[in-house]
Amino acid sequence: MMEGGSAPVKEQEDATHPMKAFASELSKLQNQVQALQSTKLQEQVLKLRDSVKAINERVQAAAEDLRKDAPVGMGSGGSSAAVPTSAAPRAANPPVVVVKREKIAKMSAEVKDDNPYSRLMALQRMGIVKDYEKIREKTVAVVGIGGVGSVACEMLTRCGIGGLLMYDYDKVELANMNRLFFRPEHSGMTKTDAAVKTLMEINPDVNFESYHMNITTVDGYDKFVESITKDGDGKTSRVDLVLSCVDNYEARMTINQACLELEQNWMESGVSEDAVSGHIQVIEPGVTACFECVPPLVVASGIDEKTLKREGVCAASLPTTMGMVAGFLVQNTLKYLLNFGQVSPYLGYNAMKDYFPTMDIQPNPGCSNARCCKLQVKYEEKRKQRKLDKEKGEAVEEDMGPLHEDNEWSISVVEDDGPQQEGAGEEQGAATSEANLADGIEFSMPKADVIDEKTLEENAVETNDDEDVDELRAQLEALNAK
Amino acid sequence: MGDWDAGTKSTVQKIPLLKTKAGPRDKEEWPKRLKEEYAALIKYVQLNKGSDQDWFTISSNKEGTHWSGKCWYIHNLLKYEFDLEFDIPVTYPMTSPELQLPELDGKTSKMYRGGKICLSIHFKPLWAKNSPHFGVAHALCLGLGPWMAAEIPHLIDSGIISHKDKK
Numbered sequence: 001m002m003e004g005g006s007a008p009v010k011e012q013e014d015a016t017h018p019m020k021a022f023a024s025e026l027s028k029l030q031n032q033v034q035a036l037q038s039t040k041l042q043e044q045v046l047k048l049r050d051s052v053k054a055i056n057e058r059v060q061a062a063a064e065d066l067r068k069d070a071p072v073g074m075g076s077g078g079s080s081a082a083v084p085t086s087a088a089p090r091a092a093n094p095p096v097v098v099v100k101r102e103k104i105a106k107m108s109a110e111v112k113d114d115n116p117y118s119r120l121m122a123l124q125r126m127g128i129v130k131d132y133e134k135i136r137e138k139t140v141a142v143v144g145i146g147g148v149g150s151v152a153c154e155m156l157t158r159c160g161i162g163g164l165l166m167y168d169y170d171k172v173e174l175a176n177m178n179r180l181f182f183r184p185e186h187s188g189m190t191k192t193d194a195a196v197k198t199l200m201e202i203n204p205d206v207n208f209e210s211y212h213m214n215i216t217t218v219d220g221y222d223k224f225v226e227s228i229t230k231d232g233d234g235k236t237s238r239v240d241l242v243l244s245c246v247d248n249y250e251a252r253m254t255i256n257q258a259c260l261e262l263e264q265n266w267m268e269s270g271v272s273e274d275a276v277s278g279h280i281q282v283i284e285p286g287v288t289a290c291f292e293c294v295p296p297l298v299v300a301s302g303i304d305e306k307t308l309k310r311e312g313v314c315a316a317s318l319p320t321t322m323g324m325v326a327g328f329l330v331q332n333t334l335k336y337l338l339n340f341g342q343v344s345p346y347l348g349y350n351a352m353k354d355y356f357p358t359m360d361i362q363p364n365p366g367c368s369n370a371r372c373c374k375l376q377v378k379y380e381e382k383r384k385q386r387k388l389d390k391e392k393g394e395a396v397e398e399d400m401g402p403l404h405e406d407n408e409w410s411i412s413v414v415e416d417d418g419p420q421q422e423g424a425g426e427e428q429g430a431a432t433s434e435a436n437l438a439d440g441i442e443f444s445m446p447k448a449d450v451i452d453e454k455t456l457e458e459n460a461v462e463t464n465d466d467e468d469v470d471e472l473r474a475q476l477e478a479l480n481a482k
Numbered sequence: 483m484g485d486w487d488a489g490t491k492s493t494v495q496k497i498p499l500l501k502t503k504a505g506p507r508d509k510e511e512w513p514k515r516l517k518e519e520y521a522a523l524i525k526y527v528q529l530n531k532g533s534d535q536d537w538f539t540i541s542s543n544k545e546g547t548h549w550s551g552k553c554w555y556i557h558n559l560l561k562y563e564f565d566l567e568f569d570i571p572v573t574y575p576m577t578s579p580e581l582q583l584p585e586l587d588g589k590t591s592k593m594y595r596g597g598k599i600c601l602s603i604h605f606k607p608l609w610a611k612n613s614p615h616f617g618v619a620h621a622l623c624l625g626l627g628p629w630m631a632a633e634i635p636h637l638i639d640s641g642i643i644s645h646k647d648k649k
Binding site: 039169170171215216217218220221248249250253254256257273292295368445446447448449451456459460461462463467468469472473475476477479480482 | 498499500501506507513514516517518520521522523524525527528531539540541542545546547551569570571572573576577578580588589594595602606607610611612613614615
């Protein structure tokens, strides 16, 4: 008993230091909140988080000691490890009943207050979805867990998706609080870990995987491809769909490359830098335009570029626009995965005018990505074969993707209905020239200029076959040192 | 940032164009491209030194995938120097490298996480237009140079950064 009794005193003494530090950091934070210095605020929040962690660790260690020292059967024994995380002041408050959502083995359609799937399974009864439970066999990778991606993940989680792979290299910061999903207490956590934490509580049936990494570097790319393939073989995809919720061209091009190599269908999404327009786009390698076939298409905000004030900021954002784009994206995803309604190949949103253009973008036979061109040929052969089979009267399984007629490279604008969709009678896609994009849609980047051979030769760099890279590097370093 | 000044325009025209379209995953062609990158950089640094406007040093790892060096800016006769680094993206040269000044991370809104300078409005369309003939030297000349000229004086005048001797 002597040994056991001494432990709590030790615990108190140990805890004194970090508690003091905690109090002083907390008062600093209060001062900064008053002064509203955002960068300092964040630093302070991080520091505080660390001190809370340190306190917890100490208390936990002390509790562990206590348990070791205490004779068996004394006190609350095994459960003591769970105690330290709740700080002392809690005791004064009335107990809060926390409902923990337990795992559910099979989706039930039973209408009961405690069945999280009853409203989803009702889609079946209403005849919207044939087999809703199929969603549990589906796995989706979401790249970019920001304003759009995090909300898309929450939607998929609440819909009971089977697996969710999440990718982001960023951390949550207070500047993200104008968007949905993340909360101030997530500050400093990686976006993927913070997302898993919240989503796991909402629906533990989902298999979450969190990847905190940048996919655009050479190493990051390999890891990304490894993670979305079976047994990490880098060849066969194990996901049903990739959703791009990134905010930059480089990352989109990276996803495009990976999906071309894996022949993986994906959906691209984006919100404009002025926060008042957005879009989603379905990309099926070889079947539709890939992200490199034509310069990225965006919805024009209808604002004169010259009147836009851009000085001082990189991007604006609104929770509304981002939430809507996430909604469009996941709606299209559900239709695609569960086979209902029409999957929109491209859907734009102009918030200024509440205008929603749709269109169909055909692949470019002259695409600068060789892999895309190869897949276009492959798809064309498959299509011809299917036509032959059909003529022979054999039963053919239809592919998910829209079928394209033999026409030259063009962007065909399809109002409201995609081609080859049931009931798309009135307006079949009229092939138009590149300049004839759907109303209100424009390219966000110029096309690469074609430089003729002669000009290039005249202006091109000269390299000597005898010299290797190391020699050139040494030359540059020598110049640097001068 | 505005459009490029006459000096930048005339300098960039003197930086040789690159010929090989190859990224770091292209085992065969990348060494060729890397040689061109170095040759163009050597030319650019020589140009800068020739006109007494040297403003950076740069070198890569053996694979040519990660680059690091220093860049500096003279303001009111004082030299402000920063670490510079970037990775060659897997989709290079279709997309430009994302230049990073890690020391300035969080100090300006014209920057993304990790100190990646914001180049989306002016520079990236120009890169797309000239892809795959622009290289690292062009990115420094048309991306980092003008960014520093616009941002650094502002950061100094508003007291966000101070000269190392005054710290």
